[in-house]
Amino acid sequence: MKFVVCMKQVPMASELPWDPKTRTLRRDLAEGMMNPACKQALELALGLGQKEGAQVTAITMGPPMAEEILREAIAMGAHRGLLITDPALAGSDTYATSFTLARAIEIFCPDFDLILTGCHTTDSETAQVGPQLAEELGIASAAYVDEVTVEGGTARLRRVSDGFLETLEIDLPCLVTVNTTNRSPRYVPLSGLEDAFGEVNILSVGVADLGIDPALVGADGSPTRIVDVTAPRSGKENVVLTGAPKKIVEELLERFESRISGLIRQDIRKSDAR
Amino acid sequence: MRLDPCMKHKLVRKAVREFAEAELGPIAHDIDRDARFPWEVVEKMRPLNFFGLQVSRDFGGAGLDSISYAIAVEEISRISGAMGLCVTVHNSVGAYPIERFGTEDQKRRFLPRLASGESIGAFCLTEANAGSDASGVETIAVDAGECFVLNGTKIFVTNGGVCSLPLVFAVSDPSDPTGSSCVFVVEKTMPGFSVGEMEDLCGMRANPVSSIFLEDVRVPRENLIGGIGDGTKIALATLDTGRIGIAAQAVGIAQAAFEAAVKYSKERQQFKRPISSFQSIQNMIADMAVSIDAARLLVYRVCAVRDAGGRFGKEAAMAKLYASTICSEVASKAVQIHGGYGYSKEYDVERYFRDAKVTEIYEGTSEIQRMVISRWVLSESM
Numbered sequence: 095m096k097f098v099v100c101m102k103q104v105p106m107a108s109e110l111p112w113d114p115k116t117r118t119l120r121r122d123l124a125e126g127m128m129n130p131a132c133k134q135a136l137e138l139a140l141g142l143g144q145k146e147g148a149q150v151t152a153i154t155m156g157p158p159m160a161e162e163i164l165r166e167a168i169a170m171g172a173h174r175g176l177l178i179t180d181p182a183l184a185g186s187d188t189y190a191t192s193f194t195l196a197r198a199i200e201i202f203c204p205d206f207d208l209i210l211t212g213c214h215t216t217d218s219e220t221a222q223v224g225p226q227l228a229e230e231l232g233i234a235s236a237a238y239v240d241e242v243t244v245e246g247g248t249a250r251l252r253r254v255s256d257g258f259l260e261t262l263e264i265d266l267p268c269l270v271t272v273n274t275t276n277r278s279p280r281y282v283p284l285s286g287l288e289d290a291f292g293e294v295n296i297l298s299v300g301v302a303d304l305g306i307d308p309a310l311v312g313a314d315g316s317p318t319r320i321v322d323v324t325a326p327r328s329g330k331e332n333v334v335l336t337g338a339p340k341k342i343v344e345e346l347l348e349r350f351e352s353r354i355s356g357l358i359r360q361d362i363r364k365s366d367a368r
Numbered sequence: 369m370r371l372d373p374c375m376k377h378k379l380v381r382k383a384v385r386e387f388a389e390a391e392l393g394p395i396a397h398d399i400d401r402d403a404r405f406p407w408e409v410v411e412k413m414r415p416l417n418f419f420g421l422q423v424s425r426d427f428g429g430a431g432l433d434s435i436s437y438a439i440a441v442e443e444i445s446r447i448s449g450a451m452g453l454c455v456t457v458h459n460s461v462g463a464y465p466i467e468r469f470g471t472e473d474q475k476r477r478f479l480p481r482l483a484s485g486e487s488i489g490a491f492c493l494t495e496a497n498a499g500s501d502a503s504g505v506e507t508i509a510v511d512a513g514e515c516f517v518l519n520g521t522k523i524f525v526t527n528g529g530v531c532s533l534p535l536v537f538a539v540s541d542p543s544d545p546t547g548s549s550c551v552f553v554v555e556k557t558m559p560g561f562s563v564g565e566m567e568d569l570c571g572m573r574a575n576p577v578s579s580i581f582l583e584d585v586r587v588p589r590e591n592l593i594g595g596i597g598d599g600t601k602i603a604l605a606t607l608d609t610g611r612i613g614i615a616a617q618a619v620g621i622a623q624a625a626f627e628a629a630v631k632y633s634k635e636r637q638q639f640k641r642p643i644s645s646f647q648s649i650q651n652m653i654a655d656m657a658v659s660i661d662a663a664r665l666l667v668y669r670v671c672a673v674r675d676a677g678g679r680f681g682k683e684a685a686m687a688k689l690y691a692s693t694i695c696s697e698v699a700s701k702a703v704q705i706h707g708g709y710g711y712s713k714e715y716d717v718e719r720y721f722r723d724a725k726v727t728e729i730y731e732g733t734s735e736i737q738r739m740v741i742s743r744w745v746l747s748e749s750m
Binding site for chain 2: 125127159161162165166169281282283284285287288290291
């Protein structure tokens with residue numbers, strides 16, 4: 095069997111500053127890391143791959159430094175890596191990204207059985223690339239999956255949805271986006287890291303290698319426009335009630351009556367009436 | 369000349385940091401308080417090759433270069449100095465002498481056990497009357513044909529309480545300690561081998577440092593590393609390598625103290641301002657940052673020289689001397705920045721402060737390092 099894991103390098107710090115002018119994250123300020131949900135997808139692929147004797151290919155699209163997470167994936171047990179990197183891809187939204195990933199998979203992993211992605215990334219949280227990639231490839235998909243087993247030509251999936259445990263079956267080839275629960279990704283063995291920088295199969299390709307019209311990718315090929323990004327504000331406002339006690343109680347009830355449970359409310363009203 | 373870490377070294381740091389923060393982070397304070405060796409973490413470290421960092425791949429090690437090794441030790445020590453100590457001693461003075469001076473048969477018999485972490489290594493040199501002066505060793509190895517019979521007492525053995533395959537330094541002729549010095553691989557299970565009480569030390573409390581007693585221990589001849597008379601040479605070469613590990617450990621402890629101090633100085637308010645806004649605190653933070661950077665660069669330099677196959681005795685001594693000196697200074701400043709809280713056992717800087725001191729003492733005291741460095745300098749300038 096052949097598994098493909100699509101992964102993204104994200105900034106390590108979760109509370110990164112963002113640039114108010116460009117409305118993007120200041121990625122230059124952070125070390126990169128493998129997106130946690132992608133690591134979960136890789137762990138699921140490696141575990142299932144060991145059982146099924148599958149070859150696992152790790153794919154990422156990003157700047158040249160994204161090669162790092164492919165090396166990490168190989169150190170953890172992936173068999174080969176594909177780095178899609180090209181200045182023309184800068185600014186790609188989820189649509190352009192899934193389009194590019196699909197073309198790369200068609201060329202370099204055409205006979206895949208299962209594609210696994212993280213359910214979302216910590217830097218943009220759209221959760222769109224996985225399902226969009228399935229659409230691009232014309233295959234079935236399921237999102238937020240916890241467990242995958244393979245029997246014959248069918249993948250059996252389990253996920254928690256709206257408080258229910260769902261068991262689904264999908265014909266292979268298919269795509270699943272993997273949830274971040276229930277799994278502890280393996281640590282990177284140091285001998286694996288030594289191997290990952292030895293004779294390993296990491297292919298680096300650009301837009302030309304994929305036969306893609308550059309106008310269809312990158313910022314130009316991305317229909318999404320970020321209108322505004324703001325940091326959510328949290329805070330409490332102090333209101334000091336003044337006046338006679340009766341007036342204060344009335345005002346309190348006015349503000350909070352709906353939140354005070356029935357019996358207490360009745361008591362207050364009774365004493366108020368007296 | 370490139371001074372920024374390459375992708376591999378960055379990944380080694382990330383991998384070890386992730387492990388250390390997740391597995392050692394939550395218990396580092398408690399294992400120090402309870403003087404407990406965390407076997408449960410050792411169990412997890414074994415398959416990740418922490419016990420065969422530089423052992424060659426043929427014998428089950430990770431086969432890492434020296435910089436990766438130093439980074440690994442630094443990152444473990446950043447979380448737990450005592451476990452950094454366990455790892456560096458096991459690798460640099462437990463396994464390395466066998467890799468470097470052992471026969472193929474010895475490597476085949478001992479290295480896989482050490483590299484897998486099945487057996488923890490140790491280096492038994494120090495005695496009541498020998499330490500800085502290796503020629504004062506009184507443990508005697510009497511040649512009895514098929515085996516040597518060892519008698520003596522070793523003290524301050526790092527990993528002493530948990531080692532099962534230590535190297536023991538001895539002499540076969542007390543009248544000629546240097547000419548008859550020798551090193552043996554000893555099995556914990558050999559009759560006559562016993563471990564004393566754990567030392568009640570100021571720092572590194574999670575490492576079971578102890579005495580080791582050898583009473584008529586019959587060690588097979590094929591466990592002699594090198595030959596009779598090679599002991600001093602092996603010990604000195606081993607200590608050169610060990611110093612890299614201790615220097616890296618010192619950098620890790622200093623880094624931990626520094627990070628704690630920076631964080632605290634931003635949080636602690638006095639006179640309605642964070643104390644980091646005061647120049648006296650800023651000066652301390654600047655000095656800490658510079659000295660840690662300089663120490664780390666000295667460590668990487670000796671690693672680079674070693675990996676290039678050069679002689680690195682002077683560079684190792686310089687790195688060890690400087691890193692251990694600034695480690696104590698940085699930890700002391702970190703306590704100072706924390707004020708009264710820094711003197712409390714509730715805060716980790718108190719542990720860093722205790723752990724830091726011994727880096728100036730073991731693997732050659734600072735005074736010995738200065739002696740080594742000055743010898744090199746004076747002989748080079750002739």
